[in-house]
Amino acid sequence: PTSIAVIGLGQFGSRLAARLSEQGAEVLAIDRSRDIVESIRDKVTHAVALDATDQEALRAAGLADVRAAVVCIGQNFEAITLATVLLKQLGVPRVVARAPSPLAARILSSIGADDIVNPEEEAADRWCHRLVAPRFLSQIEFHEGYSLIEAKAPADWIGRTLTDLHLRAKLGLHVVALKRRRDADDPESPLRIEMPSPSSPLRTGDILVLMGKDEDFARIPQ
Amino acid sequence: PTSIAVIGLGQFGSRLAARLSEQGAEVLAIDRSRDIVESIRDKVTHAVALDATDQEALRAAGLADVRAAVVCIGQNFEAITLATVLLKQLGVPRVVARAPSPLAARILSSIGADDIVNPEEEAADRWCHRLVAPRFLSQIEFHEGYSLIEAKAPADWIGRTLTDLHLRAKLGLHVVALKRRRDADDPESPLRIEMPSPSSPLRTGDILVLMGKDEDFARIPQ
Numbered sequence: 256p257t258s259i260a261v262i263g264l265g266q267f268g269s270r271l272a273a274r275l276s277e278q279g280a281e282v283l284a285i286d287r288s289r290d291i292v293e294s295i296r297d298k299v300t301h302a303v304a305l306d307a308t309d310q311e312a313l314r315a316a317g318l319a320d321v322r323a324a325v326v327c328i329g330q331n332f333e334a335i336t337l338a339t340v341l342l343k344q345l346g347v348p349r350v351v352a353r354a355p356s357p358l359a360a361r362i363l364s365s366i367g368a369d370d371i372v373n374p375e376e377e378a379a380d381r382w383c384h385r386l387v388a389p390r391f392l393s394q395i396e397f398h399e400g401y402s403l404i405e406a407k408a409p410a411d412w413i414g415r416t417l418t419d420l421h422l423r424a425k426l427g428l429h430v431v432a433l434k435r436r437r438d439a440d441d442p443e444s445p446l447r448i449e450m451p452s453p454s455s456p457l458r459t460g461d462i463l464v465l466m467g468k469d470e471d472f473a474r475i476p477q
Numbered sequence: 478p479t480s481i482a483v484i485g486l487g488q489f490g491s492r493l494a495a496r497l498s499e500q501g502a503e504v505l506a507i508d509r510s511r512d513i514v515e516s517i518r519d520k521v522t523h524a525v526a527l528d529a530t531d532q533e534a535l536r537a538a539g540l541a542d543v544r545a546a547v548v549c550i551g552q553n554f555e556a557i558t559l560a561t562v563l564l565k566q567l568g569v570p571r572v573v574a575r576a577p578s579p580l581a582a583r584i585l586s587s588i589g590a591d592d593i594v595n596p597e598e599e600a601a602d603r604w605c606h607r608l609v610a611p612r613f614l615s616q617i618e619f620h621e622g623y624s625l626i627e628a629k630a631p632a633d634w635i636g637r638t639l640t641d642l643h644l645r646a647k648l649g650l651h652v653v654a655l656k657r658r659r660d661a662d663d664p665e666s667p668l669r670i671e672m673p674s675p676s677s678p679l680r681t682g683d684i685l686v687l688m689g690k691d692e693d694f695a696r697i698p699q
């Protein structure tokens with residue numbers, strides 16, 4: 256079983272600890288506040304109140320034996336940095352550190368963090384895409400310059416077939432799936448995913464799931 | 478041009494406001510702290526210090542004319558709720574509200590929020606996937622039960638071709654792209670994305686970009 260330590264049980268840490276437990280991982284939840292540790296005790300494998308900048312306390316709580324540790328402290332960069340260094344010194348194979356800024360991220364990577372997480376910055380990126388190009392319901396960059404995008408079918412594509420639209424030839428975009436309401440007239444009706452048939456026409460309300468280069472998505476009519 | 482108001486300039490709000498501006502949107506940045514408003518003034522179109530629970534102050538600052546408003550206040554649920562209600566009353570077409578919990582999300586949706594954002598909870602979900610299935614470098618659920626996943630090629634798939642592996646027939650997984658290092662022996666060499674050829678063998682270090690049902694991904698050897 257995968258043993259994971261979560262250090263710092265604010266909004267991010269407490270949700271991560273609970274969710275990992277639900278997924279079957281062995282979770283060691285750490286926070287310096289006894290009250291917070293008590294409130295999470297039933298949701299995780301072990302919960303211990305200690306200061307993560309105290310190497311002996313970390314060792315005594317078994318941190319040297321976990322496969323991965325996520326430092327979810329938010330507001331105290333010194334504590335995040337010291338906890339990261341101590342966990343690597345204890346031999347934890349994978350340490351994920353929360354970085355409050357891009358500069359902090361570079362510092363943490365250079366002192367040994369294997370991965371970085373910044374919940375607020377990552378949410379700001381996702382929402383920027385959703386607000387600036389509202390036809391795009393979601394955009395996920397899965398490689399530099401390449402994204403998966405969900406786009407509502409533009410008005411002038413309705414009634415045309417995928418073969419006829421030549422999206423790959425004209426725009427360099429690959430349609431990987433289509434989302435369509437079970438009942439086309441009912442906006443409350445659940446969306447179902449379908450593999451698109453090249454010869455069936457697009458309908459009002461269709462959502463195209465597309466892959467391609469970011470610059471090619473700009474050529475979809477907004 | 479798209480006019481967007483960002484209310485509450487903590488880590489999430491200030492990054493969102495700056496990023497929207499970089500993308501060419503007209504940004505109205507709001508916070509009750511004068512110092513915070515001053516520090517962001519150069520990065521946005523307009524910055525105004527006011528209390529977002531004061532309807533007249535919102536109207537005087539021009540909130541009735543924006544296309545979208547994002548309420549990024551973190552710690553005060555009452556303020557998030559009241560600001561959301563007031564913005565809808567002023568006629569803002571799209572209001573995105575930050576919810577500190579799933580219950581808060583339901584309340585905000587029922588009082589008029591068009592979209593919900595919870596940066597910490599969304600990061601906890603993404604990291605749970607990355608930690609529990611480490612072969613999966615990233616997993617994005619783009620529809621209930623369907624994901625895009627990046628997976629390192631398992632050892633027993635190396636040297637075999639995609640046609641030979643029958644991923645679609647056997648596992649229901651569609652390989653949409655392949656990431657491979659420009660120089661296979663150098664882990665610092667940049668990853669390049671390629672469209673996979675069905676008859677060329679997988680190499681050590683290859684990363685497969687796959688789409689399919691979540692339950693089918695569980696059948697990839699970890």
Ligand SMILES: Nc1ncnc2c1ncn2[C@@H]1O[C@H](COP(=O)(O)OP(=O)(O)OP(=O)(O)O)[C@@H](O)[C@H]1O
Nearest residue numbers: 263264265266267268286287306307328329330334
């Ligand atoms: N040195 C430390 N050792 C252990 N726990 C710590 C330490 N410093 C802070 N914490 C705990 O980390 C938790 C989260 O940190 P903090 O409150 O600084 O961040 P936050 O930005 O509010 O987090 P979130 O956005 O996840 O709610 C708190 O519960 C706090 O008690």
Ligand SMILES: Nc1ncnc2c1ncn2[C@@H]1O[C@H](COP(=O)(O)OP(=O)(O)OP(=O)(O)O)[C@@H](O)[C@H]1O
Nearest residue numbers: 485486487488489490508509528529550551552556
């Ligand atoms: N009623 C209000 N009107 C305008 N701004 C407000 C109001 N209440 C809070 N704010 C501002 O919202 C900003 C962010 O809120 P807060 O500090 O509560 O959240 P946070 O959880 O620390 O945010 P983040 O995680 O994004 O850093 C602060 O700069 C604060 O001044």
